[in-house]
Amino acid sequence: MIEHKPLYQAMQQAVSQTLENMAFMEVMEHFDPDYEIPAEQLAWTSLLISDPVQGEVRLAMTKTLLEKLTAAIFALEPEEISQAQMDDILHELLNTIAGLFMTNLLADNQTFQLGLPEAGEGELPELEESAVVWKLMTADEDPLQLFAVGVPLVALNKPAE
């Protein structure tokens, strides 16, 4: 049995800590639980978790928020930002969030293994029914979303016995 803490809280803390530390941005739950990022505004990336359970974590946000984050983190003017920098920021954010998420989620004696982030293209893949979604936004109301996908990972959502 894998000892773990609550899934939802583990992700919420991971996102808050990452964005506050890397970009001095505060995040909160989105006021509209039905909100979806329009396809033409979507930037997303995903990362596989291979141990101790198999699953996938995805990070999606608007291109506007990604530009703001890139400008803040690299201390650049918006017109100086390159696509490569935006892709790298998106990957590093997910990498950091996923690591903190698993650290927050699992007991101290439990190691875990993350894959490398991969850029998403086009629309987000259709979600399995079991997937867990976090709909968040920044203080400027820029939306971002996290997804935990894969039955073994999502099964950790049940309280530890």
Next chain:
Amino acid sequence: MKRIIIADDSATARMFIKRCLDIIGLSEAEYVEAEHGKEALAAAKEKLPDLLLTDLNMPVMDGETLLKWVKASPKLCDLPVIVITSAGNPAKEAQLLKLGARQVLNKPVSPPVMMQALADFLDD
């Protein structure tokens, strides 16, 4: 002047680490950046740095393999290695310390945490 190698496949992470080091007083150091462990190992053999900061999860050669190679090299075995990772927890940290890492820090790393980790190094 200190010579420091930063190994991470993310340019963002390398920039972030370098910014932390600048803030804690290492802005004059000579930095060598590497995108994976193999590149960092080659740079370490050539430059003989004072410090190696490495990510764990990298393509080509990961940070754990890099650490093992460094500690197995007669030329580099005394090089202080600090692992900065998003995949760290107490169990992993204990494993890396046993392999010879000087410190294991979790991402996102902040200047105060970096300062504490490098206190001895900064005093030298």
